[in-house]
Amino acid sequence: MAEELVLDTAIRDWVLIPLSVVMVLIGVLRYFVSKLMRSPPSASPSPDPKAVKEGQLVIRARNLRTSSQFIPAKAFKARKLYYTDGERGLLHVPKEDAQKAQAAMFSDPNMAMDMMKKNLSMIVPQTLTFAWVNFFFSGFVAAKIPFPLTQRFRGMLQNGIDLSTVDVSYVSSRSWYFLNLFGLRGLFSLILGEENATDDATKMMQMGGGMGFNPAMSLGAEKDSLDIIQHDWALPKMEHHAEEVLRKLLKK
Amino acid sequence: MAAATATATAAEEEARLLRLEEQAEHGGGGAWEYLSLARRLRARRPAPVLRLGLALLNDASARSRLAAEQWTLYEQVAVAAMDCQRLDVAKDCIGVLSKQFPGSVRVARLEALLFEAKGDWADAERAYALILETNPFDQIVHKRKIAIAKAQGDMSLAVDYLNKYLELFMADHDAWRELAEIYVSLQMYKQAAFCYEELILAQPTIPLYHLAYAEVLYTLGGLENLQTAKKYYASTIQLTGGKNTRALFGVCLCSSAISQLTKGRNKEEDSSELQSLAAEALLKAYKQHASSKEALVAGMLKNMKLS
Known part of the structure; x- marks a missing residue:
């Protein structure tokens, strides 16, 4: 094993602690800045009439699908035709329309703007702090973790030091920066509440999920499931049930 | 708490x-x-x-x-x-x-409501139109406009508004119900039947919709409608546990009307028991709750050849 390195206490006082404090402060600052930059949610223009209508249409078609057995066959057939009839049915979505919807989602300037703001508020401070750390604190060991680690961790813990002789449990200052960057998430959720904006990973997930919703798709799915259901009128059975109910009532 | x-x-x-x-x-x-x-x-x-x-x-x-x-x-x-x-x-x-709250939509709605309360229909309409300019999808305002038309007694206008409203908010079953009731009051039973079908689809476990649908069908008449009406009266009986007197009467009336129409060639032999059971249940209910009128009901049922 290599000789013990002695770390100057000045490194602790002037690198380790300031770096952590600065990272926390930047995180907090970023939270408030992104909060400021976020456009007010309710001020967005009134919803698209088509989207409103499609949402309602899906609900109505779903009602038809789930309780079709409660209306007479004639009424059901009329409704089924109304929803699913080839070109004229309400659930029919023209091909180019579906593509247009997708395109509209991407070209919506508000949405793109929002995303850019979010990304900006993430990237700019990160680049700045990284440059700052790189400039002032690069190339020396800043801390030692109290347990031994395998060679694999060298890249993670000793970023910026290209010495293979140093024990892996020593942490370089640049690596300390990265550890803070990724490890402070739990602390932020303690300080800023559960829904803090600094949680980049979940934000990415949300962005992906938000894109996935496509009204045209749900219309099509509803149409397909409406197409395959068979109408089985439950009312004739109800007569027998009613007889039983009355018999029971009369026996009492 | x-x-x-x-x-x-x-x-x-x-x-x-x-x-x-x-x-x-x-x-x-x-x-x-x-x-x-x-x-x-x-x-x-x-x-x-x-x-x-x-x-x-x-x-x-x-x-x-x-x-x-x-x-x-x-x-x-x-x-x-x-x-x-x-x-x-x-x-x-x-x-x-x-x-x-200057400029608030909620307050503007209240102000329009005040016009309505005063009976200033024109002012109220204007106020609502103003709100709709900025929020074209304000459901409450749309409904208020329908209410104004109804309050003025202009049922056909109310129907117009309701149809326009339902074209957009077609899953709003309260509006369907309102429309159904207006259609019934206008004696447009076919349209009312459609609305009640829609209501049954939305909430199939509410017996009142089954009952109302059956009544509309009975009013429409015709063998097929009567048979369907009887089925819906039966489902009402099932859903209410036989407590609904209206449904019991409905079953009796339907079966007597059907037997009159078919004149003996009774195709639906299997359900012949339902009306006699319903008649019995009716008599029992009258005996329990209004014994003074029992004889009246018994006489009426006898006229219908049900008991």
Whole structure:
């Protein structure tokens, strides 16, 4: 094993602690800045009439699908035709329309703007702090973790030091920066509440999920499931049930 | 306590509302609690709400204790006051609100409602049109416009508005119900039947829709409709456990009408027991609840050759 390195206490006082404090402060600052930059949610223009209508249409078609057995066959057939009839049915979505919807989602300037703001508020401070750390604190060991680690961790813990002789449990200052960057998430959720904006990973997930919703798709799915259901009128059975109910009532 | 109220059923909540009302009316306190509950349940009890709410609003210290909640109270009292035709109170409340929230849609709605309460239909329409310019999808405003048409007695206009509304908000079953009732009042039974079908689809377990649908079908007449009507009366009987007298009568009337139409060639032999059972249940119900009229019902059923 290599000789013990002695770390100057000045490194602790002037690198380790300031770096952590600065990272926390930047995180907090970023939270408030992104909060400021976020456009007010309710001020967005009134919803698209088509989207409103499609949402309602899906609900109505779903009602038809789930309780079709409660209306007479004639009424059901009329409704089924109304929803699913080839070109004229309400659930029919023209091909180019579906593509247009997708395109509209991407070209919506508000949405793109929002995303850019979010990304900006993430990237700019990160680049700045990284440059700052790189400039002032690069190339020396800043801390030692109290347990031994395998060679694999060298890249993670000793970023910026290209010495293979140093024990892996020593942490370089640049690596300390990265550890803070990724490890402070739990602390932020303690300080800023559960829904803090600094949680980049979940934000990415949300962005992906938000894109996935496509009204045209749900219309099509509803149409397909409406197409395959068979109408089985439950009312004739109800007569027998009613007889039983009355018999029971009369026996009492 | 919040958890306890959340689990309480609607009936319990209503009982609690009445209890709180009693308590507050007799000076036992709990006025604010009562008002909050009434608001949450959307109970329409304008007189006590107006009395208690106004007392709270006139008490400066009580009002300041409510802090931001006082504005909701102003709104609630304003609506209750309009219900009681205390338009002066409503006007004061709305005045305070519009000073506090200039340009608010919610206040604009109240102002339009005040016009309506006064009967200034033209002004109210104008006010609602103004709101719709900025929020074309305000469901409440659309419904108010329908209500104005109905209040003026212009049923065909109301039907027009309702159809336009339903074209957009087609899953709103309250609107379907309103439309169905208007169609019935206009004797447009085919259209009403369609609306009731829609209601049954949306909420298939509510017996009242089955009953109303059966009644519309019975009114339409014709063998097929009568047979269908009978089935829906039967489903009403099943859903209500045979407690619905109207449905019992309906089954009897339908089967007698069917037998008249088919003149003996009775195809539906299998369901012949239902009407006699229904007749029996009717007689039993009358014996229990209105014994003086039992003979009358028995005579009528005999006329229909059911008992």
